[in-house]
Structures are given as C-alpha cells and as structure tokens.
Amino acid sequence: MVELGRLAPTSPEVREVLGALSRGDAQERQLALFAQYGWRDGGRVLSATTDASNCVRSLAYLLVPLACDDAQALEALKVARAVRRQEGLLRGLVRAERRGVIDAYLDGLATSADVPDFADAVPLATPEGIRRHLPRALARPSLRFWNRLAHDAPGILAEVLTAQLQAVPGEPDPVTRMSLRVYLPRIADQAPDAALALFELLLSRRIHPDANAWHDLVLHRPEAAVALLQRHPHAPVFEKQFARAASRLSERALLWLVRRAPITLGDARTLLTRLSESSRRAVVEAWCAAVDVAPDWGAPLLRFVADTQERERVYARWSVAARNAEGVIPLATLTALPFDLREREARRHLQEVVALGTRPLQRMDYARLLSWDEADAALKSYLGHPEGNVRGEALASLLAIPGLRPDEPSLVDRALPLVLARKNEQDPVRAAMLGALVLWPRRVWRREHTESVGRILRDALDAADLSYRSAELAEALLLRTFARAPEWGAPWLSTLLKERGQLFNTRLGEFLTDDEVRAAAPQLLGIARGWAQRERGGPLLALMNSLGARVRLVPGLPELAVSLRDETPWPGLALGMAQWQSQHDRAGFESTVGAMVRRFHDRGWFFEIIALANSEEAARPLHPELISGLERVALRLGKESHSALTVLRSRAWRAFDALLPRLLKADASVICFPVVHTYLHRHRQELLTPYLSAPVVQGHFATGKTGWLLAFDTRGFYRWTSEQCALYSRAVGRLVEDLDRDTPTLLWGVATLAALTWAPMDGLCALADDARPVVRDKAIQVMARCDQGQGVPTLLNCLEDARARVAIYGLRRAFNGMPPGRVLSLLASVPLTKVTVAKEVVRLLGELRVEAAYERLLALDGMRLHRDVRIAMLRALWDHLEREPTWAVYARAVDDTDWVMAARLGDVPADRLTEASDRKLSALLGRVLARPEPEARIDLLQRAAWLAVRDVERTFLSACGARLASPYDDEVRAAMQALLYRSNEQDLERMEGMLDAVAPDRRALTVALEQLLALNVKSRASYMLAARAAEQVLSRDIRLSPLRVRCAAAALAPLALAERLAHMGEAGQLHADALEACQSVVGALPVGDLEAVEARLTVSGSAEARRVAVWCLVRDAAPGRGWTPERLARLVRLQQDASPLVSGAAQAVFPPREQVASAKVPSA
Structure with a gap:
C-alpha cells in the first residue's frame, strides 16, 4: 500500500483504486489510509480523523504530522481537542519538529476565555511561542505544564522560577518551593548557567538545594559551585560532592576544598591519579596546612611530603586520628604509608598497643610491615609455636614481606628456603605458606626461582595430608610462575593433573601477556597435545578460551582445536570448540562451518546446532550454513523443531519467512508452535486462513481427533482481512455457545470477539441477553471495544434494566472519539434511577467540552441526588473551576451535613x-x-x-x-x-x-x-x-528544658548554642532529663566546632554545662580525629574538676592506655 501511495500522484489508475478503497468498509478504508505513508495527501488524512472506525481514526492521527500541511494539522488539532485526543497529536508534532503548528494552535486557544488545559500545550511550542503565551499559562498552570517545561524548555523554566524568587524578599510561596525542589536538578543538568542564578538566590536566603541538584551543578559547573560554597559558608557539603569533577577544578578552588572539606573530593588515592604534578603538590601542602580539618583523609599524601619536620607533624596527627578506640589502625590502611612510616606503625602495634597484648594472632599481622630481619625477630617465638594455626599465621606474616616490598628482590631468596625447610609442616600451615606466596606480585618472580618452586610443589604433592585447598594454592603458585620458564612449568602442569586427577584452573592465558604467550608457545602446544591425546577436552577448551584470539600466537594450536572439534565424540566439547573458533578465528570458522554443521547433523547433535547459531553475535548476520542447518533441524519435525524455529525467527527472519510455507505444507500441525502462528498473525496473514475456522489438524504434533482454535494477540487483528475476522469470529462464537466450556475459556472467547476489529459484532451483542451471568456481564464489559461503536445501542438498552451496573462503565470507551454533541444527546436519554448509572453519567458530562454539558450538570445539582452522585458531581466540575456556579456547588458541599462531601x-x-x-x-x-x-x-x-x-x-x-x-x-x-x-x-x-x-x-x-x-x-x-x-x-517552664535544648540546638549556631547551654546551666535549668537531651545534641554538632563549644562550656560556672563539655571532648576525640596530646590534657583537667558530676564522667572516659598521661587521677 505504501508503494501504491508513492505512485498515486502520477497514476490516475492508482488514485482510482485508492479512492474506491477509501469508500469501502472499515478495513478497506484503513488500507487506503496506509497508502498515505507514500502519497501524503493531507486532505484525505484530515478527513479520516472523523472516520467511524476507531482504528482508522487512530492511524489518521498518526499520519497528520507526516502528511498534513500546517493548516490541515491545525484543523486536525482542533478536531482532536473536541474529543480529548489532542495529547497524542501534540506529541507527534513535537517528534516531527513541527512546533510551529502548536504555536498557531495556542494562538487560537488564546482567543477563548476559559480553556482549563491551555497551559498544558505551551511548553510544546517553539521558544518564541512559549514566551508569547507564558503569562497566560502562568496565570493557570498545571503539573503537566511544569513537567513539560522542565523537559522541553528548562532554560525558560529557570527564568520563571528566578522571577518568582526575585518577586519576594524572603522565601517564596509553597508552590514555588515545591517546583524548585522537583525541577532544580533538571535545570542544573540542562541549563547550568541559569541554575547558578537560582542557587545564588536560594542560598542568599538560607534555602539549601538538595544533594541531587548539587550533583548535577557540580558536574557541569564545578568552579562556580565552589564559588557558591565560598560565598555561603552555611551551605552544606556532601561526601564525594566534587570527586568526579576534581580534575576540572582550578588549583585555587581545589585547595579551598582541601582546606575546608576534603571529603567532598572523595578518596585521596583516587584524587591523586587525576591531578597534574603541580596540583598534586599543592593538594599535599594544603592538606598539611589544614590537617586538623580531616586528619584521617590524607594517608596516601604522606609519601609526597618532602619536608621532614612537616612530615613528622602531619604523620603524628594522622596516626592519632586513624586509630580506633583501642588505638588500633587497620592493616589495610597502613599499606598506603611510606615504608618508614609503615614500620613505625608496625612497631607501635607490636610493642605499644595495650589492647593487642592478649591477641597475638591479630598483633603478629603487623609484623609484615617490618623489614625481614626485624619481623623475623618479632615473630621468632611464634614461628616455633606448638599450635599449627599460630605458626601458620606467623609464617604468613613473614612470607608476605617480599610481596609488600617488590623492589627488594633479595627477600624472595630468603623466603623460599624458609618454605622448603618446613616441607613437613601440617597441611593448615602449608596452606598458609602457599597462600602467602600466591599473593606476591608477578614481578618479584625470576627464572631462577622456578627450581625452588618446583621443590615446593613436589613437597606438597608428597604430603599424605594435602588438602584440596592446599592443592589449589599449589596450582595457583605454578600458574603465577609459569611465564618465567614455560619449559619448566609445562611438565609440572601434567604432573599436577596426573597426581591430583584434576586442575582447578586451566585458564593459563589469563596469567600470560602476549610476549609471554609467544615465548611459551612450544610448551603450551605440548600441554594442549597431551590433553588432546588423553581426551582431556575440558582443560583444553578452558585453555583455548583463556587465550582467546591469542591462540594464533601458538603455531599449531588452532589446527589442533579444529581437529579435536571434528573428531571428538562429545557434543559439548565440539560445540565449545566451535564457539571459540566463531569468536576468535572467524575466517577459519567460516571456511569449515559447512562441514561441521553437516557432521553435527549426521551425529544427531541437533541442539548443538541450535546452540551454536544462538551464540553468534547479534550484530553479525547468521552464516548461510547455520541457517541451512537450522532449517534441516526444523524440517525433521522432532522435539528440537520449535527451538530451531525460535532461533531462526530471531536471528534470520527472512529465512524463517521463506521456510514457513514449506514447513506448513510438510506438516500443518506446526501451526501450534507459538513462534509460527504468532509470526503469521503479525506478518503472513495470507497463510493463516486455513487455520481460523478451528479445523481438525493432522500431523506430527496433532492427534487428529479435535479441532484447534488458536489464540492470538488481541492487539493485532487489524492486520487481518474482513473475511478472516469473520471466519475466526464464527469459530470463537461456537466455542462461547458451548455450555460445557470452563469459565476462563468462555471469558477469553468473549473478549476475543470484541477484539476482532473487522468482524460483525451481532454475535457479541446477542450475548448481552445470554442466560449465563458470567458470559452476559463479560460481553457487556467488552462491548465498548467494538471498533465502530456497534455495541453502543445495546449498551444503551442495557441501561434500562439490571444490566445497567455493568453497561454504564463500558459507555466511556464507546463514546471515545464521538462528537461531544452526539454523546450529550445519547446521555440525555439515559435513566438516572440507579446510583451507579447516575454517577457515570455525571462523570461523562464533566468531560464533554460543550456548554450544554455544563448546563446539564448545574441542572442535575438542583435535583435530589444520592451522595455518591453528588461526589461525582464535584469531580465533574473540575474543568469549570473559573465559573462562579461551580464554587456555589462546592460551598454547599463544604456545609453539607455529610462530612464525606x-x-x-x-x-x-x-x-x-x-x-x-x-x-x-x-x-x-x-x-x-x-x-x-x-x-x-x-x-x-x-x-x-x-x-x-x-x-x-x-x-x-x-x-x-x-x-x-x-x-x-x-x-x-x-x-x-x-x-x-x-x-x-x-x-x-x-x-x-x-x-x-x-x-x-x-x-x-x-x-x-x-x-x-x-x-x-x-x-x-x-x-x-x-x-x-x-x-x-x-524557656518559660523549666520542666520543658529537654525540648528547649533540642530546639536551641536545631536553631542556633554551635557557639551560640554553647552560650545558651552555659546560661541554662548557670540558671539551674539543666536537670537530669535536660542533660540527657544535651548528650544527643552533642552527637549532632559539626566536628569542626566541638573544640570551641567545649572550651566555652568548660569555663562555665555550671557543673552541668561542664558535664556537657566532657561529652564534647569525647566526640571530638572519636576515631577519625583521635586523642591528641592537647585533648588528653583537657581530659585530665576535666578529670580533676571539683564537681563529681564532671570528674566522675571524665574519669569514665578511657583513651588507649598507651596514650594516657602518667598523671595520677585523684580519687573522690
């Protein structure tokens, strides 16, 4: 039809054919309309927007943006608006980039006084159109207006919100605040420069944008975002706020963030990798200068501090802050330090941390950070410990040292003899040693180490108690050293396979670079040949997959894989080799795929053919030989046929399309496959006709005893011809008439009758009088779906009896697309005696865009109506909120005796x-x-x-x-x-x-x-x-002091809060409950202000206020900040306070023992 449409402008004969179709039944009119995709006659499309068929109307509205000129499209918009169908057409015009039509549409609407949804369409216009109609839209906006403005014109939305903010001196109205909260992230993402002005206005009024808005602004304008924070110190900062944009910040902005809130820059180690050398130096200097702000943030920066004294000062501050309450720093944190600082921390944990004195297993872990000699001395008593788990932990710590110091190759020469000397250790100890060796970086291994590694492997294999875990670690050690001497490693792989019966990891390629693969090529080929001779196909396949395309670097290995694929009797191995070749050796695969597929077919490996075809890259056309193989599998009509057809449909639809006639001719019963009848339903309707009358089907997948009524997707019947719809409708109708059918089947049948777009609906309408209630009610429910409104007369008749409760809800859909005047005349004849019917009539009247409908609503309001009908009346008046009679109705509802109204x-x-x-x-x-x-x-x-x-x-x-x-x-x-x-x-x-x-x-x-x-x-x-x-x-009642403390903390700055608490304490208002509130308040104070708050409370004359100072000190010294000497001194002073309320609490604070001053704590 599209091609006919292309010929129509120059061919009178074609135009005559299309004209005849456009005067035919609904299905023919739809066909004629499809031709407009090629013809694009706007007049015919516009005429079709008022067609009696809903399918034809829907297609016409889709074609309007494509086929109609501006005047015709504007007329179509007017028609669509009358039947509340303008939204889809507006979106179509936007997609077609024809916003000028929407401008004209709005110009026309603007001449009308009361258009409730005028604002909805404004954001879809051109920028000029939006600005022209913006004042009227803002006079009566809607949620849809704001959403569309944010999507289509975020810059203009920013201007609107900016103007609304500037119109008031303080906070805007609640609606504007809601709009800012919802749309500011979108503005920051799409119009960041405009967002900056909004951020400035909000922050200047102490209104904080949320984290999502900050995130988007920082991504697009990081430098300006920092400037905002500098101008407004009260603005909140978030963790990782600038992490993704750090490399785009100026050095000045970067340093400001480091000094004020380094957590906004994310992880320090990651940050350093994104900065230039000069920026890195500046960041290190800035952190050192402001180390007290976030002392635990900059561990990776310590290695870049050049000045010895400065480094010592910063390290001392970092060390205190990084400790937990027991004085312990996690081992993983210490590995980021330079070697000398690692060693100092290791000594501290081994010798000074009191809490670790009774935990030798945890303590000895830190020995790995020492030099070999020092660690050996520290672990000496544990290396010979009678308990195996203790020896294992000690050996693991000692053997970890070469891995942590890869630039000291001599350490390997000291570690390997230690392992060899302990060849008779029990298996858990052996596993600990092997585990430590496996963790060494590959660069510490040298060729001369392979002899010792071989002896370690031999000792492990000779051990009678060798566990699976130890064997796996031994294998992992071999793989990590394989590249250093492939001719040595290859025999060892065979030995492990022979003596242990399996390999845990045969993916050798993952451990080798390209150069190492070339160097090890002879050995790799030898390993592969050995596995092939022993029919170890699994390990060989894993080796091939781990090498991937690098197999070509091993001469002879690709040929070995192909020969194994073509000779193996195991279908899974053959499939795996074929999939590897398809992915990594495409030329070889295409040259051999024909013979391979034929072999698979001859051996009955049909599912392997299907799997191979399905595993091909989706972007690559399926090879003809694979297509041929799938066709042969499908034509076998075996259990694999459906899978073969499914893959063929998804990967080679043209071949599938060509195969279907042959397949159906060979065996009609394949119509039962969903992939077959669904495809025919959507694409090859001409092949479907013989199966629509529920015939008795003969074939491999049928018994031939009963007829088949196929089920189809009900959304696609518009593709069928009128004759096909009628044929299938009669078959479904016979099923519905069967009194012995189960209810779910009957319900499906009734729904299907309504969905048959071009079928006669007489049978469905007759079911409205069916004696079976379930069939009758279902028929009435779906009758409104009839494409050309054939069910409307029946639905109206149903309103006169008990069926009205079901029929009334169907009328809404049945009226969809009808002219409002026609709908109003039909509703006028509907009896309102039933509440259900009356409610729906009122709702429908409210949706009609004609003056007579509003007048009818007001007339109904003067009658005595049921409460539910009156509630429906309130909803029906929503489109008339600018009319005075509407508010009179609402006022009566407010004063109604029924509160529900x-x-x-x-x-x-x-x-x-x-x-x-x-x-x-x-x-x-x-x-x-x-x-x-x-x-x-x-x-x-x-x-x-x-x-x-x-x-x-x-x-x-x-x-x-x-x-x-x-x-x-x-x-x-x-x-x-x-x-x-x-x-x-x-x-x-x-x-x-x-x-x-x-x-x-x-x-x-x-x-x-x-x-x-x-x-x-x-x-x-x-x-x-x-x-x-x-x-x-x-403050007027001392008994309310706990709430007062919480409110003061919420409203006041930290120092002002300290003054308030001191005043309350000196006035005797900090009683026990108030102190409890103070403790929770201290937990929410910014850590940077704790010291100042503590200082003010410490000098207060109130013991209660000084008690709060104790809590401030404890929180200020929490992990991440630590017990510095200054804080310890302040703690001592509080412990010596004259009031037991203060000194008792302070003496119950326990810093790590090794940090506590030697001063004696006085007893009470």
Whole structure:
C-alpha cells in the first residue's frame, strides 16, 4: 500500500483504486489510509480523523504530522481537542519538529476565555511561542505544564522560577518551593548557567538545594559551585560532592576544598591519579596546612611530603586520628604509608598497643610491615609455636614481606628456603605458606626461582595430608610462575593433573601477556597435545578460551582445536570448540562451518546446532550454513523443531519467512508452535486462513481427533482481512455457545470477539441477553471495544434494566472519539434511577467540552441526588473551576451535613487555578478544617503540606494552625507538618503565639515539636525561625528544658548554642532529663566546632554545662580525629574538676592506655 501511495500522484489508475478503497468498509478504508505513508495527501488524512472506525481514526492521527500541511494539522488539532485526543497529536508534532503548528494552535486557544488545559500545550511550542503565551499559562498552570517545561524548555523554566524568587524578599510561596525542589536538578543538568542564578538566590536566603541538584551543578559547573560554597559558608557539603569533577577544578578552588572539606573530593588515592604534578603538590601542602580539618583523609599524601619536620607533624596527627578506640589502625590502611612510616606503625602495634597484648594472632599481622630481619625477630617465638594455626599465621606474616616490598628482590631468596625447610609442616600451615606466596606480585618472580618452586610443589604433592585447598594454592603458585620458564612449568602442569586427577584452573592465558604467550608457545602446544591425546577436552577448551584470539600466537594450536572439534565424540566439547573458533578465528570458522554443521547433523547433535547459531553475535548476520542447518533441524519435525524455529525467527527472519510455507505444507500441525502462528498473525496473514475456522489438524504434533482454535494477540487483528475476522469470529462464537466450556475459556472467547476489529459484532451483542451471568456481564464489559461503536445501542438498552451496573462503565470507551454533541444527546436519554448509572453519567458530562454539558450538570445539582452522585458531581466540575456556579456547588458541599462531601474538596486540582479561584479554594479548605468531624479534617491535613494552593490570604494556613490544639495526635502531627512546609518567614512570626496556646497540652506540644525537630532545621530560614519561637515558648517552664535544648540546638549556631547551654546551666535549668537531651545534641554538632563549644562550656560556672563539655571532648576525640596530646590534657583537667558530676564522667572516659598521661587521677 505504501508503494501504491508513492505512485498515486502520477497514476490516475492508482488514485482510482485508492479512492474506491477509501469508500469501502472499515478495513478497506484503513488500507487506503496506509497508502498515505507514500502519497501524503493531507486532505484525505484530515478527513479520516472523523472516520467511524476507531482504528482508522487512530492511524489518521498518526499520519497528520507526516502528511498534513500546517493548516490541515491545525484543523486536525482542533478536531482532536473536541474529543480529548489532542495529547497524542501534540506529541507527534513535537517528534516531527513541527512546533510551529502548536504555536498557531495556542494562538487560537488564546482567543477563548476559559480553556482549563491551555497551559498544558505551551511548553510544546517553539521558544518564541512559549514566551508569547507564558503569562497566560502562568496565570493557570498545571503539573503537566511544569513537567513539560522542565523537559522541553528548562532554560525558560529557570527564568520563571528566578522571577518568582526575585518577586519576594524572603522565601517564596509553597508552590514555588515545591517546583524548585522537583525541577532544580533538571535545570542544573540542562541549563547550568541559569541554575547558578537560582542557587545564588536560594542560598542568599538560607534555602539549601538538595544533594541531587548539587550533583548535577557540580558536574557541569564545578568552579562556580565552589564559588557558591565560598560565598555561603552555611551551605552544606556532601561526601564525594566534587570527586568526579576534581580534575576540572582550578588549583585555587581545589585547595579551598582541601582546606575546608576534603571529603567532598572523595578518596585521596583516587584524587591523586587525576591531578597534574603541580596540583598534586599543592593538594599535599594544603592538606598539611589544614590537617586538623580531616586528619584521617590524607594517608596516601604522606609519601609526597618532602619536608621532614612537616612530615613528622602531619604523620603524628594522622596516626592519632586513624586509630580506633583501642588505638588500633587497620592493616589495610597502613599499606598506603611510606615504608618508614609503615614500620613505625608496625612497631607501635607490636610493642605499644595495650589492647593487642592478649591477641597475638591479630598483633603478629603487623609484623609484615617490618623489614625481614626485624619481623623475623618479632615473630621468632611464634614461628616455633606448638599450635599449627599460630605458626601458620606467623609464617604468613613473614612470607608476605617480599610481596609488600617488590623492589627488594633479595627477600624472595630468603623466603623460599624458609618454605622448603618446613616441607613437613601440617597441611593448615602449608596452606598458609602457599597462600602467602600466591599473593606476591608477578614481578618479584625470576627464572631462577622456578627450581625452588618446583621443590615446593613436589613437597606438597608428597604430603599424605594435602588438602584440596592446599592443592589449589599449589596450582595457583605454578600458574603465577609459569611465564618465567614455560619449559619448566609445562611438565609440572601434567604432573599436577596426573597426581591430583584434576586442575582447578586451566585458564593459563589469563596469567600470560602476549610476549609471554609467544615465548611459551612450544610448551603450551605440548600441554594442549597431551590433553588432546588423553581426551582431556575440558582443560583444553578452558585453555583455548583463556587465550582467546591469542591462540594464533601458538603455531599449531588452532589446527589442533579444529581437529579435536571434528573428531571428538562429545557434543559439548565440539560445540565449545566451535564457539571459540566463531569468536576468535572467524575466517577459519567460516571456511569449515559447512562441514561441521553437516557432521553435527549426521551425529544427531541437533541442539548443538541450535546452540551454536544462538551464540553468534547479534550484530553479525547468521552464516548461510547455520541457517541451512537450522532449517534441516526444523524440517525433521522432532522435539528440537520449535527451538530451531525460535532461533531462526530471531536471528534470520527472512529465512524463517521463506521456510514457513514449506514447513506448513510438510506438516500443518506446526501451526501450534507459538513462534509460527504468532509470526503469521503479525506478518503472513495470507497463510493463516486455513487455520481460523478451528479445523481438525493432522500431523506430527496433532492427534487428529479435535479441532484447534488458536489464540492470538488481541492487539493485532487489524492486520487481518474482513473475511478472516469473520471466519475466526464464527469459530470463537461456537466455542462461547458451548455450555460445557470452563469459565476462563468462555471469558477469553468473549473478549476475543470484541477484539476482532473487522468482524460483525451481532454475535457479541446477542450475548448481552445470554442466560449465563458470567458470559452476559463479560460481553457487556467488552462491548465498548467494538471498533465502530456497534455495541453502543445495546449498551444503551442495557441501561434500562439490571444490566445497567455493568453497561454504564463500558459507555466511556464507546463514546471515545464521538462528537461531544452526539454523546450529550445519547446521555440525555439515559435513566438516572440507579446510583451507579447516575454517577457515570455525571462523570461523562464533566468531560464533554460543550456548554450544554455544563448546563446539564448545574441542572442535575438542583435535583435530589444520592451522595455518591453528588461526589461525582464535584469531580465533574473540575474543568469549570473559573465559573462562579461551580464554587456555589462546592460551598454547599463544604456545609453539607455529610462530612464525606466536604472532605472531597481536597481532591480539587489546585495546580490548575487562577489567583482568584485559588483564593476561593483556600477559603473552602479552611472551612473544611473547621468542621467538627475529625474524619473530614485528617485526610486534608495529611495532604495539606503538598497541596498546590498558593493561599495568598493565608486562610488555609490559619486553619491548619488552629488544629495544633487538637486532641488527636495524628491531626496535630499533620497540622504542624502543613504549617512548616507551607509557611514563610512572615507566617512564622505567629508561631510563638500558636505554640504558647498549645503549651498547656504537653502531649500536643511534644507531638508538634517532634515534627519540627525531625527536619533539617538549618536547611531553611523559616524552620530556624520556628525553632527559635519554640525555644522561646519552652524557656518559660523549666520542666520543658529537654525540648528547649533540642530546639536551641536545631536553631542556633554551635557557639551560640554553647552560650545558651552555659546560661541554662548557670540558671539551674539543666536537670537530669535536660542533660540527657544535651548528650544527643552533642552527637549532632559539626566536628569542626566541638573544640570551641567545649572550651566555652568548660569555663562555665555550671557543673552541668561542664558535664556537657566532657561529652564534647569525647566526640571530638572519636576515631577519625583521635586523642591528641592537647585533648588528653583537657581530659585530665576535666578529670580533676571539683564537681563529681564532671570528674566522675571524665574519669569514665578511657583513651588507649598507651596514650594516657602518667598523671595520677585523684580519687573522690
């Protein structure tokens, strides 16, 4: 049909044929429309958008962007809008890059006064069109508008949000804040320069963007992101915030981050690999200068510190910080240090760390960081220990030294004799020694070591207690040294295979470079030949796969693999060799694949043929010989046929298509294969006709006793002819008429009847009167799917009796695409006596874009209606929110005696309101919250924080605040959440009064403040105001001091908090419960401020405040910061405090013993 369409402009005969088809039945009209892909006659496509067939209309709308000129496309948009079908067409025009049509469409809509969804289409226009219609869209935006603007025009969205922020001095309204939270990451990713202005505005008002937005901004503008942090010290930093962008930072910005928050740069070792030499030096110097900020971050930097004194100072600080509470540093951390510092830390762990004194196994691990002689001396008593596990650990530590010092080759010559001297050790000790050798880097091994390694292997094989684990380690040792002397290693591989019966890892190629493969080629070939002669096909195949394409570096090995493939009697081995050759020796594979496939076929290896074809690279066409092999397997009609056809369909569909006629002629029963009848259903409908009438099929896969009714994908029947649809419909109809059929089959049959696009629907409509309820109801449910609305009269008749409860829901789909006037006239005749019917009629009226439908809704509102119908009425009026009668209906709902009606006001889409209607909705929502029923209030309150009402007059916000005095905890919690999320700085000036009114109800007050304290209070200025207001209220009653402490910590800077705590302590307000709150507060303070807070509290005259100073010191000395001499001195002073409340707590703090000063702690 597409080709006919291409000929139509120049061929009158073709145009006549297509004209005749376009005047035929629905299926012929669809065929004629397909020709428009080649003809592109916009007038014919536009005419088809009003066709009676839904399939034809859908295809026409798909063709509009392709075939219609601008005027025709605009007319099609108008038609689509009338039937609520414009969204798909708008997206099609965007994909076709025809946004100019959308501009014209918007220009037309702009002349109408009330277009509820006008804003939805604005972001799809051209940039000029967006800017032209933006003011009207912003007067009544929607969630879809914001989402599309973020996707299609993030730069313009940034301008809008910037303007909204600049229009107010402080925090914006809650709707703008929600938009910023949702869309700022998208803006930062797509329009980073515009995002910078937004970040600046937000941070200047103490509103913190979230981590996702920072992540995207840093990726695109890392330097500017650092500048933002420099200008706004309160802005939060995150771990690895700049890690991916570190190499693009200027040296100045990089150094600033190192000095202030090095964790933002990620792992120090990784960072160094991304920097230039000059930047690396600057980073090292900056970290040394500010080592107290993050002393445990820079271990890999220590090796680059050139100045001896500076290095000593920084190392001492790092060492203290890296220790855990027992003074221990993990071994893996120490390996990043230079050798001399490693040795110092090893000595400290071996000789000074008290906690390790009773843990010899853990302690001796650190000996591997020493020199050989020193480690040997330190481990001497353990190397001869009577317990094997202790000896093994000691030997493993000692033997690990050559691997950690690869630049000292003489260490290997000392380690290997030690292993040989202990050849009679028990197996666990042997395994520990072998495990240590295997971990050595390959570069420490030399050719002269192979003799000793051979003796070690021989000793292991001679041991009667050799375990599988030790044998595996011995083999691994051989593989790691193989490349140093292949002529030595090859016999040893054979020996291991002979004496142990198996090899754990035959993938030799993974351990060899290309040069090593060339050098070891004779030995590798010898190993392969030996395995081939002994029919060790598995190891040989593993060797081939590990070498991959490098097999060609071993002369004779490719030929050996091919000969083994062609001679082996084992199908799995032959398949593996063939797959290797296909991947790594393509020329050889293609030259031999024909003979190989024939051999596979002759030996009955049919599944191997299928597997080989399926394993071929998807991007490479299947070799003709493989296609031929698959065809022969399929034509055998054996159990492999379905698999062969499946692979053929996915990998060579043209061959599959050509095979099907022969296959069906050879055996019609293959139609039962899903891959066959599904393909015919979608692509070769002309072969399908003989099987549509449920015939009795003869063949290899059929008994010939019953007819077959095939099941097809119900979404593809539009590809069939009218005759095929009718034929299959009659067969399915006979099945549905069978009274003995099971229910699931009957339901499938009824649904299939409705899906047959071009079939007569008389049989389906007749089922609406079926005596079987399940069949009747299913038929009514699916009747609306009839392509040309054939079921609408039957559905309307069903509305007059008990079937109405099912039929009414089908009408929605049946009316889809009908002109609104036609739908309205049909609905006018529907009786409203049943609640179910009346509800759906009201909903349908609300979706009709004609004035008469709105008038009908208002008329219905004046009648006595069931509650459910009235609720449907509220929903139906959503498209008419700018009309005064709508708000009269809503006002009556708020005051209705039934609270359920009032509660439904919270469902009104507030994102589509103008400023005037927003005020009305806010006032009504406030009245809902004033109702006496808690059920009416709670759902609205729980959603209040995120409702898109701007609430300019704050009526809704005031109503939320009034609910803080509720006796219901859930309501108080939701009310406080709404207040916090919806308020700005001016709103929260009233917070103190609200909380003061609630203060007598301790429970309500606590519930409300827990909502506040669960937030990151310092992320917004308004949250901090709320916390300060709460603290002011709580200060009036000493019994509320615990909550006061938490609120003060949330609102105040650390030093200001210290002043507040000192003042409270001196006023006697830090009682036991308040001190408990102080302890949790200290755990949340920034570590960089702990010392200053401690210093202020230490000089307080309040023992309670000094007790808090103890907790500050303990946290400041936690792992990552450590017990420095200065902190130990401060601890001693606190331990000597005159108050037992302070000194008792300080004396219960236990730094590592080796760090504790020798000063005597006074007793009480």
